[in-house]
Amino acid sequence: MTLKEIQELIKLLNKSDLTEFKMKDGDFELSIRTKHYEKTRIQAISTASAQPMMPISSIATPFVPPAAPSSPSPAATQDLPASSSAPAEQSDTEDTSKYLQIKSPMVGTFYRSSSPEKPPYAKVGDRIEKNSVVCIIEAMKLFNEVESEIGGKIVKVMVEDAQPVEYDQVLFLVDPKG
Amino acid sequence: MQNRNTLFIGKVLLNYASLESTNASALELLSKSNPSEGTVISAYEQTIGRGQIGSSWESEAGKNLTLSLILYPKFIPVRHQFILNQAIALGVRDTVAAFVDSEVTVKWPNDIYIRGHKTAGILIQNQLLGSNLQACVVGIGLNVNQKIFSPALSNPTSLLLNVTSTLLDLGSVQEELFIQLEQRYLQLRGGQEAKIQGEYLQYMYRYGTLADYERADGTRFRGTIAGLTETGKLLVRHEHGTEAFEIKGIKFLA
Numbered sequence: 001m002t003l004k005e006i007q008e009l010i011k012l013l014n015k016s017d018l019t020e021f022k023m024k025d026g027d028f029e030l031s032i033r034t035k036h037y038e039k040t041r042i043q044a045i046s047t048a049s050a051q052p053m054m055p056i057s058s059i060a061t062p063f064v065p066p067a068a069p070s071s072p073s074p075a076a077t078q079d080l081p082a083s084s085s086a087p088a089e090q091s092d093t094e095d096t097s098k099y100l101q102i103k104s105p106m107v108g109t110f111y112r113s114s115s116p117e118k119p120p121y122a123k124v125g126d127r128i129e130k131n132s133v134v135c136i137i138e139a140m141k142l143f144n145e146v147e148s149e150i151g152g153k154i155v156k157v158m159v160e161d162a163q164p165v166e167y168d169q170v171l172f173l174v175d176p177k178g
Numbered sequence: 179m180q181n182r183n184t185l186f187i188g189k190v191l192l193n194y195a196s197l198e199s200t201n202a203s204a205l206e207l208l209s210k211s212n213p214s215e216g217t218v219i220s221a222y223e224q225t226i227g228r229g230q231i232g233s234s235w236e237s238e239a240g241k242n243l244t245l246s247l248i249l250y251p252k253f254i255p256v257r258h259q260f261i262l263n264q265a266i267a268l269g270v271r272d273t274v275a276a277f278v279d280s281e282v283t284v285k286w287p288n289d290i291y292i293r294g295h296k297t298a299g300i301l302i303q304n305q306l307l308g309s310n311l312q313a314c315v316v317g318i319g320l321n322v323n324q325k326i327f328s329p330a331l332s333n334p335t336s337l338l339l340n341v342t343s344t345l346l347d348l349g350s351v352q353e354e355l356f357i358q359l360e361q362r363y364l365q366l367r368g369g370q371e372a373k374i375q376g377e378y379l380q381y382m383y384r385y386g387t388l389a390d391y392e393r394a395d396g397t398r399f400r401g402t403i404a405g406l407t408e409t410g411k412l413l414v415r416h417e418h419g420t421e422a423f424e425i426k427g428i429k430f431l432a
Binding site: 105106107133139140141142143144145146147149167 | 205256257259260262263287300301302304306307308309409410411424
């Protein structure tokens, strides 16, 4: 992407109501947040499940390769399809298909720790066991400790603290061999 | 001291002189052992009482009830958990109503009000297993004999400020609380959800009355609480229609 193209993109984003734009193309990653971002973030916290995350898939390449199975499972975690059939061109980017996902069992607000002063339950690089608490999802003043149904190493936290999450939204990527 | 008038709530009662948070202790107990359903952890003094994330619950030592109850409501689907909030709130409301003559209401979602002043708060922490609740810690702070409150609290009250006696027996209030909570929990377990939902509305603060509110964006409006959505959002009817609110999306104005 050239500088001119990025400038054009910023102009376009400023005219839109988008809060955030992310794209990834090979080694190239771009993330732009507009002036609406902070405002919407605060509103999003206050209205939790009423507002799903701003859809960005219509214009941006999804950051995570679409590897989730089509049928949603009620369980909090799901296995990704085996990576054996993954196309070869994925090898130059981060191969996320070998990771397992921890998904949100409910609509609510995602919290990484039990209170702002406390350290997060799980951060990148942490080893978690089966039944480890990894986060809290709050809905209507009910605070739900979400336990992992898998063991492994946290490789990515997919949601920021105090953000609204949807049912089945991916919260963490876990490397089962980590 | 054991409670003799209930089947399971308070049968195991763990009293502590001082705890940071009864909820935290109950969660710790759950992580290390398998406490029986109805186990209660109570603190004479709670040093770091918790309300919602980021807010605290203040209580003067020895004057109020600060306790946490362990339940295993495995029959409640995660997505339907607001009903637990409603059942517990009604149990605490019934307890307060047994001691005071004034109007006792539940301010959505789960604060207990005596004539518009807050006398009790509830903090529920669940452990999930797949799509159902596994274990649940119900933290209850009930102001009983406290008379003076921090000016930081907007509209606190206690049982004592609403009765004619000079002191209430904490043990009696606690016993009543266990009885009322058990009754509501058994209703819930017995499938009487419609009864709980109906009574929740019946005792809901400002239900059906015109009052002033403020949205999260600062806009103000007059409206009437018309009910709840399935997940527990507040429905308020106003001149432009009916609007659903999350907890932090609406402020009750005086």
